[in-house]
Amino acid sequence: MPADPKQRRAARHAQPPTPPAPKTGRKAPITVTRITDAALEVVATQGYDALTMRSVAAVLGTGPASLYAHVVNKADIDELIIGRLCTELALPEPDPARWRAQIHDVCAQLRDQYLKYPGISRAALAMVVTNLDVLRVNEGMLAILLAGGIKPQTAAWAIDALSLYVSAYTLEISLARRRNPQDDAVAIAPDERNELVSRFAALPPDQFPQTRRYAAELTSGTGHERFDFTLGLILDNLAERRSSR
Amino acid sequence: MPADPKQRRAARHAQPPTPPAPKTGRKAPITVTRITDAALEVVATQGYDALTMRSVAAVLGTGPASLYAHVVNKADIDELIIGRLCTELALPEPDPARWRAQIHDVCAQLRDQYLKYPGISRAALAMVVTNLDVLRVNEGMLAILLAGGIKPQTAAWAIDALSLYVSAYTLEISLARRRNPQDDAVAIAPDERNELVSRFAALPPDQFPQTRRYAAELTSGTGHERFDFTLGLILDNLAERRSSR
DNA sequence: CTATACAACGAACATCGTTCGTGTCAACGT
DNA sequence: ACGTTGACACGAACGATGTTCGTTGTATAG
Numbered sequence: 384m385p386a387d388p389k390q391r392r393a394a395r396h397a398q399p400p401t402p403p404a405p406k407t408g409r410k411a412p413i414t415v416t417r418i419t420d421a422a423l424e425v426v427a428t429q430g431y432d433a434l435t436m437r438s439v440a441a442v443l444g445t446g447p448a449s450l451y452a453h454v455v456n457k458a459d460i461d462e463l464i465i466g467r468l469c470t471e472l473a474l475p476e477p478d479p480a481r482w483r484a485q486i487h488d489v490c491a492q493l494r495d496q497y498l499k500y501p502g503i504s505r506a507a508l509a510m511v512v513t514n515l516d517v518l519r520v521n522e523g524m525l526a527i528l529l530a531g532g533i534k535p536q537t538a539a540w541a542i543d544a545l546s547l548y549v550s551a552y553t554l555e556i557s558l559a560r561r562r563n564p565q566d567d568a569v570a571i572a573p574d575e576r577n578e579l580v581s582r583f584a585a586l587p588p589d590q591f592p593q594t595r596r597y598a599a600e601l602t603s604g605t606g607h608e609r610f611d612f613t614l615g616l617i618l619d620n621l622a623e624r625r626s627s628r
Numbered sequence: 629m630p631a632d633p634k635q636r637r638a639a640r641h642a643q644p645p646t647p648p649a650p651k652t653g654r655k656a657p658i659t660v661t662r663i664t665d666a667a668l669e670v671v672a673t674q675g676y677d678a679l680t681m682r683s684v685a686a687v688l689g690t691g692p693a694s695l696y697a698h699v700v701n702k703a704d705i706d707e708l709i710i711g712r713l714c715t716e717l718a719l720p721e722p723d724p725a726r727w728r729a730q731i732h733d734v735c736a737q738l739r740d741q742y743l744k745y746p747g748i749s750r751a752a753l754a755m756v757v758t759n760l761d762v763l764r765v766n767e768g769m770l771a772i773l774l775a776g777g778i779k780p781q782t783a784a785w786a787i788d789a790l791s792l793y794v795s796a797y798t799l800e801i802s803l804a805r806r807r808n809p810q811d812d813a814v815a816i817a818p819d820e821r822n823e824l825v826s827r828f829a830a831l832p833p834d835q836f837p838q839t840r841r842y843a844a845e846l847t848s849g850t851g852h853e854r855f856d857f858t859l860g861l862i863l864d865n866l867a868e869r870r871s872s873r
Numbered sequence: 874c875t876a877t878a879c880a881a882c883g884a885a886c887a888t889c890g891t892t893c894g895t896g897t898c899a900a901c902g903t
Numbered sequence: 904a905c906g907t908t909g910a911c912a913c914g915a916a917c918g919a920t921g922t923t924c925g926t927t928g929t930a931t932a933g
Contacts, residue, residue, distance in 0.1 A: 544858040549790035600784040613789040
């Protein structure tokens with residue numbers, strides 16, 4: 384057990400991290416696991432902006448300095464919570480006949496996890512892709528696409544595109560929800576949509592003819608229609624290129 | 629001329645902002661334009677993380693408090709610089725025969741603007757879409773897609789997907805560059821790629837067979853190959869759906 | 874010439890991430 | 904059985920951030 388937390392992080396990046404002996408020390412010692420739990424609790428209840436060293440420490444009933452014995456950075460905490468999120472994902476056994484549905488399902492799981500923790504995708508976008516748990520998800524998606532007969536290069540780039548889109552999409556939704564916290568709906572809140580439409584309608588007609596005309600389309604997208612649409616765009620085309628080239 | 633900067637922002641959101649009388653006040657008064665220039669200079673030279681109220685004020689040779697007479701927030705400055713970036717984009721006259729190339733070109737312009745100001749896409753991802761200059765770009769892209777015969781609903785959602793992807797892609801590249809600042813290459817730095825490949829190779833073979841086998845593909849993508857690939861995925865499929873449905 | 878309005882500023886506040894030095898308690902060696 | 908050791912936890916503090924308050928200077932209106 385290295386005392387240096389940097390070595391701990393390096394160890395976490397390496398092989399299976401030896402599910403670290405949950406021996407119940409007499410009175411609640413601070414562990415990396417408890418820090419991760421506390422951080423996720425903060426994000427789930429107050430959003431990612433409220434995730435500070437102090438708020439995490441407060442959940443654990445201590446001060447911020449106590450965390451630095453187990454964690455290098457705040458960035459380290461970000462990595463921990465994203466890793467935990469990825470752990471929760473269920474990766475299916477690749478089925479060549481159902482690769483499209485399987486990939487969509489994994490992306491939807493990731494999307495819902497991100498949405499459960501508002502704003503957390505900002506951490507995902509800023510993270511290094513070397514985390515083991517994240518790599519596990521990438522491996523799972525790669526396996527699905529390869530089983531579907533997609534060329535390795537295409538599959539690799541498609542996974543990158545999908546990951547980026549899921550993060551950006553959920554970030555956008557989380558921001559919109561923060562503006563109208565009362566709606567837990569998935570898409571744009573009705574009143575916010577009305578405000579948007581009226582603002583579009585108030586634009587100068589000579590400069591914004593199309594935006595005015597199609598304000599309804601621009602603000603539409605109930606449920607995850609927009610999400611499904613974009614995933615469909617990408618996946619359909621992967622299928623196209625499966626045999627050709 | 630309202631004294632309240634909030635009213636100024638509201639005014640900026642409204643009609644053509646009356647190219648605001650560049651009368652050269654005798655000795656360099658602080659204006660919104662100069663603040664925007666200073667902010668962009670800071671981001672271009674030191675990156676988005678260095679964009680603070682104090683750094684902007686320092687470029688203007690004053691203290692942070694002086695900015696709040698012209699600007700509501702730091703978020704307001706973010707909005708200003710993103711708006712300025714969008715102003716620089718050249719929107720072509722829609723040509724039904726070349727809609728695909730035209731959209732690709734606009735996205736590439738946006739990408740290069742974002743890359744000129746490292747990390748600035750974080751501001752773009754966190755921004756409201758009500759800014760006039762941003763709406764102008766949206767209008768331009770919408771016009772191109774509609775001229776290409778694409779269904780309005782499809783066009784609207786595709787623009788959303790494209791914008792999100794460009795922001796996320798450039799953010800990822802900016803972060804990678806900050807890790808290896810000496811390379812101004814567009815893709816993954818050679819040494820970083822080697823490090824990535826070797827790290828992939830060191831993964832446990834039973835859990836990461838595909839990642840190990842296709843490490844080369846996963847880390848490939850010189851130039852903007854990855855970018856062009858994803859845009860192609862989306863655009864090709866738009867063409868598909870142009871006539872059908 | 875005086876009064877008024879407003880841009881500009883210095884100082885300060887609250888909060889953030891992070892570090893330093895000290896305490897404190899359990900396990901170990903002799 | 905006792906003293907030592909060492910890792911862990913913590914309080915206090917530092918620098919930096921966004922933002923606000925009250926004052927100062929100056930240019931224009933009366």
